[in-house]
Amino acid sequence: MRAQEGASKRRAPAMTLRLGVDIGGTKIAVAVLDSSGGERLRRRVFYERREYDAAFTLLLETIQQAENDAGERCAIGVGMPGLIDPDTGLVENAYNTPFNKRSLKRDLESGLSREIRFANDANCFALSEAVDGAARGARVVFGAILGTGVGGGIVVGGRIVEGRHGIAGEWGHTPLPWMTQDEYPGPRCNCGRLGCIEQFLSGPAKNQERDVMGEDKAMARYEDRLARAFSTVINILDPDVIVVGGGLSKHERLYVNVPPLLKRYVYWRNATTPIVRAAHGDASGVRGAAMLWPL
């Protein structure tokens, strides 16, 4: 093993720079991390056209430009919604990006002449926060994204738990627990089912309630639903900490009001799971993608 490592080092110098890419619905973000986790550069570009070829060219050129500016060949990781179907190699469940149902991994690896690691964006978020963010030092981490959609990722011992189908942590597409009569059966979700957590806890869902009942009432309702949704995660995974990212993570009252509500719903009378705000904010996606290549 040692001899092999030596040989591969001679062929290609060890890459100390890691380039992370966060592919979103409207934009692409890239960051280059040095070996201490410091950011050498970070930037983002918006899709001008959403056809695959145009979006792919933008992605490729953005990566190449960032690597040129960093001045070294980089190890590259990509975080994006959905997953790469292990059977077909195609991107799946990434409906809001220009890359859904396309062979993005293969095309990018051929365009950049190297292996590129892919992971779900919520998994990258959880990894970044577990490695050097708000969940640093915790063994079992659940990362929850509360934004345009609701996503989640699980990191144990500093490694992403992908799951058999690559969907581990996708709590947004399970039903809201203990629905009240007026919540049942819930709105139709993008995934085709009724009453998914995403339909209650996304930013648009919260804003809709705010417009009907006002900010304070809407937030109180939101907090109770969030406590219910987290309690299912806690009953199954019992994480050491839950880290919250996405647009709604800016509401500081969540971190005060939701933890006491857990006692009502979790199958343990004194649930104390800390719920904390992400430390890296929007940058967690690109940082986690770069960290798909451990140092």
Ligand SMILES: [Zn+2]
């Ligand atoms: Zn759904």
